[in-house]
Each structure stands twice: as structure tokens, then as C-alpha cells.
Amino acid sequence: MNQTIDDQSLERAYSAVSDTYKGAGDIHAACRLARSESPIYIGDFVKQFGVPTNAGLQQGTRPTFALFRHQDIMAVLRDATNYTSGFIAEGLGAFFDGLIVLAMDGEQHRKVRALLQPAFMPETVNKWRDPIDNVIRKDFLEKMIPLKKADLMEFGLGVPIRVMYALLGFPTDNKEKYRQYAAWALAMVGGNQVDKERFEEARRSAGVAVARLYEVIHEVVVQRRAQGSQGDDVIGRLLRAEHEGRMLDDHEVTTFVRSLLPASGETTTRTFSSVMTLLLTTPGLIDRVRADRSLVPKLIDETVRYEPVATFKIRETAKEVAFHGVTIPKGSFIQCMVVSANRDEEVFEHPDVFDIDRRTKLSFGFGFGPHMCIGQFVAKLELNCAINAILDLLPNLRLDPDHPVPVIEGAQLRGAPHIHVLWD
Numbered sequence: 435m436n437q438t439i440d441d442q443s444l445e446r447a448y449s450a451v452s453d454t455y456k457g458a459g460d461i462h463a464a465c466r467l468a469r470s471e472s473p474i475y476i477g478d479f480v481k482q483f484g485v486p487t488n489a490g491l492q493q494g495t496r497p498t499f500a501l502f503r504h505q506d507i508m509a510v511l512r513d514a515t516n517y518t519s520g521f522i523a524e525g526l527g528a529f530f531d532g533l534i535v536l537a538m539d540g541e542q543h544r545k546v547r548a549l550l551q552p553a554f555m556p557e558t559v560n561k562w563r564d565p566i567d568n569v570i571r572k573d574f575l576e577k578m579i580p581l582k583k584a585d586l587m588e589f590g591l592g593v594p595i596r597v598m599y600a601l602l603g604f605p606t607d608n609k610e611k612y613r614q615y616a617a618w619a620l621a622m623v624g625g626n627q628v629d630k631e632r633f634e635e636a637r638r639s640a641g642v643a644v645a646r647l648y649e650v651i652h653e654v655v656v657q658r659r660a661q662g663s664q665g666d667d668v669i670g671r672l673l674r675a676e677h678e679g680r681m682l683d684d685h686e687v688t689t690f691v692r693s694l695l696p697a698s699g700e701t702t703t704r705t706f707s708s709v710m711t712l713l714l715t716t717p718g719l720i721d722r723v724r725a726d727r728s729l730v731p732k733l734i735d736e737t738v739r740y741e742p743v744a745t746f747k748i749r750e751t752a753k754e755v756a757f758h759g760v761t762i763p764k765g766s767f768i769q770c771m772v773v774s775a776n777r778d779e780e781v782f783e784h785p786d787v788f789d790i791d792r793r794t795k796l797s798f799g800f801g802f803g804p805h806m807c808i809g810q811f812v813a814k815l816e817l818n819c820a821i822n823a824i825l826d827l828l829p830n831l832r833l834d835p836d837h838p839v840p841v842i843e844g845a846q847l848r849g850a851p852h853i854h855v856l857w858d
């Protein structure tokens with residue numbers, strides 16, 4: 435394949451990431467068995483699925499364990515002092531000059547989180563409801579109405595990017611270029627490979643993508659500073675923020691913004707694919723939700739429990755700990771099987787049933803503890819607007835019988851690749 439990183443389409447970049455993180459095997463079945471037979475796995479549980487982890491190159495270099503139960507996953511994720519994330523800076527984080535929030539620990543993480551958090555709180559995010567709704571309806575769905583059929587994933591790929599770049603504070607006249615930027619962001623994620631042969635090429639592409647993104651973001655940052663650093667968006671806020679007693683320089687703002695990109699678009703796209711798949715394949719559900727829109731938030735929450743995008747999170751032990759009588763040495767990796775905790779029979783009744791009426795209980799699809807997803811309100815708002823607009827504008831939406839029924843797949847990142855639908 436001699437296609438360059440610069441003319442890679444967004445669709446191709448997304449599929450490449452899906453292929454990389456798809457792996458093989460039934461992760462739900464493997465976790466169900468582990469929960470019932472042994473709540474701790476000694477060794478690299480995830481390896482059997484053949485997917486890369488954010489331990490990157492360090493995978494296989496130190497003792498590794500996996501946990502499956504709700505209470506164990508909660509205990510690890512909530513305690514960022516004893517279960518750290520800094521190792522990510524040497525894996526996937528190497529593409530971000532180490533300045534990736536996900537890979538920060540302790541005081542550094544607290545400070546950076548405090549800087550970023552206000553831009554993502556519901557008070558700020560909710561102001562975006564009308565503009566988001568407008569973009570979804572006018573720029574996407576109204577153009578689709580006469581077609582009477584589509585793969586909903588074309589919509590699902592485009593919307594989060596448009597919303598995210600607006601929230602970041604990119605100029606709106608750049609919007610055609612957003613798909614290119616998003617493809618670069620995906621190339622960074624795809625830089626993590628298990629296959630040694632693909633590794634070098636993927637790393638090279640990721641390196642180029644990181645540099646390209648730096649250039650475009652830096653240009654916007656410099657421009658925004660020259661215009662007076664105004665605005666409620668992320669770039670505006672970062673330009674005015676104080677960090678460790680001083681203002682952030684252009685390089686720091688650029689690097690922070692760049693580190694947000696891989697976390698924001700693709701996760702929302704994949705969640706969209708799972709929500710729509712479950713909505714369209716669960717008997718009677720779409721009619722209920724169409725008639726009662728107060729069910730939309732429940733639909734989203736139950737999807738994030740039932741099919742979390744990322745099936746596991748990894749942490750490193752900062753001291754010796756013990757679970758279920760097994761001693762885990764300091765410096766070990768713990769694979770926290772979120773996909774298992776979200777279906778733990780001890781917490782959820784009939785956990786393998788997709789039931790939007792279930793009583794809300796803590797699940798971990800947006801993480802938990804200090805690293806819990808900073809963008810969850812953005813993601814939920816976007817999904818809410820998208821689902822409502824689809825139900826409003828595409829009458830009698832149903833699966834297209836000429837295409838296979840969509841299936842949610844993937845051992846590391848889950849989602850449905852295509853959702854072919856018809857409407858009247």
C-alpha cells in the first residue's frame with residue numbers, strides 16, 4: 435500500500451483502527467467465564483485476543499494480571515495514587531511528547547485536569563446544544579432525507595469531528611479540513627500495533643500525523659492569541675489559563691489540544707454505532723423511544739454499560755497489592771476488564787440483557803476516578819442530539835434488508851462497522 439498519510443480518507447483511517455483493535459474471540463464470553471471461575475487472572479489475559487494495549491512496547495516486559503469484578507475495577511480506577519497511568523506516555527503517549535492527560539499522574543494530572551475541566555462541564559457544554567443540533571440537522575441529516583437509504587456510519591463518522599473542532603475553537607471556515615485532521619488523529623491511535631511487521635509503518639504514519647496536526651493547531655493557536663484570546667471554547671480558555679503560576683505558551687496549548695483529539699471523535703463514533711445498532715435490533719425499542727424521548731438518556735447510558743467502547747483499561751501498581759489472595763508486585767500491569775465489570779452479576783440483574791429500564795448503577799464505560807472521561811457531557815449531548823434528530827427527520831427508520839444486520843464487534847475497541855438503514 436503506497437497511499438500517503440495525507441490522502442488517507444477518514445473512512446479508511448477509521449477502518450484501519452477498527453481492524454487493529456478488533457482482534458479475535460468473544461470477549462464477553464471469556465470475561466463471563468473468568469468472573470465465575472477465577473476473579474483474578476495471572477498473566478496477560480488480553481493477549482489471547484491479539485489486540486494492542488496502551489502498555490505499548492512495555493507489554494510483556496513485566497508481571498501482568500487481569501481483574502474482572504465490579505468492585506475490583508472500581509477499587510483500582512478510583513485510586514490513581516497506587517494504580518498509575520504514567521507508563522502510557524511511553525506507549526501511545528510517545529506521540530504526544532508525553533503531554534497527554536491520560537498518561538499523567540498525581541499533582542501534574544490534577545493541575546492539568548483543573549485547567550481543562552471547566553471547558554467540559556455541563557454549564558459550558560449545554561450552551562452548545564442549539565449549535566450542535568443545528569449542525570446535525572442542517573449540515574448532515576437534511577441532505578440525507580431524499581436519499582431514503584444510507585449507511586448511518588457515514589453520519590456517525592462526520593458529526594463528532596464537526597462538533598469537537600467547534601468546541602475546541604477552530605475557525606468554522608476550516609470545516610472541510612476537519613476530516614483530514616480526524617484521519618491524522620486516528621493514525622496516531624493506529625500507531626499502536628501488535629503485529630511486528632506493521633509496527634514500523636504504523637509508527638511512521640503516526641509520527642507524520644502528529645507533526646501535521648501540530649502545524650494546523652499551532653496556526654490556529656497563534657491566530658487566536660493575536661485576536662485577543664477570547665471565547666468559551668477550549669483554545670480560548672487555555673490561552674487565558676494560568677498553569678503553575680504562569681500562562682501557557684503556544685507550544686503547550688497546541689500540545690494539549692492535540693492530545694484531546696484521539697480521545698474525542700472516534701469514541702463518540704463507536705458509541706453512536708452501538709446505540710443505533712441496539713436501537714434498531716432490540717424488538718419494539720425504536721417505537722418506544724420515538725414516542726417517548728425522555729428515554730434517550732437511558733438508551734445512551736445502558737449502551738455505555740452494555741457495550742463500552744474500550745473493553746479494558748490498564749494501570750501500573752505503584753506498590754505491592756493483593757487481590758483474591760494473589761500478591762501483585764509493585765511495577766506490575768493490571769488489566770481492568772471494564773467490559774466484565776459492566777456485566778457483573780453481583781451488581782446487575784440479568785447483566786447480558788440490554789434493558790434501558792434497569793435501575794441506574796455505576797458502570798465504567800466512561801472510566802471512573804481521577805481519569806474519568808472529561809468529555810462525557812459533550813459525548814452524551816452530541817449523541818442525544820443525533821438520536822433525536824434521526825428520529826425526527828428519518829421517518830419509519832428501519833434496517834435495510836439488503837444488507838447484513840449490524841453487529842457490535844471488537845476485543846479492544848467495540849462498535850458496528852456499518853448500519854445500513856431505510857426510511858420513508
Ligand code: HEM
Pocket residue numbers: 535536537547694697698699701702705743744747748798799800801802804805806807808809810812813814
Ligand atoms: C462516547 C464517547 C466517549 C467515551 C466512551 C469515552 C471514554 C473514556 C474513558 C473510558 C476514559 C478513561 C480512560 C482511563 O481511565 O484510562 C476517558 C478519558 C478521557 N476522555 Fe473520553 N470518552 C468519550 C468521549 C470523549 C470526548 C467527546 C472527549 C472530548 C474532549 C473526551 C476526552 C477524554 C479525555 C481528555 C480523557 C482523559 C482524562 C484524564 O485522563 O483525566 N472523551 N474517556
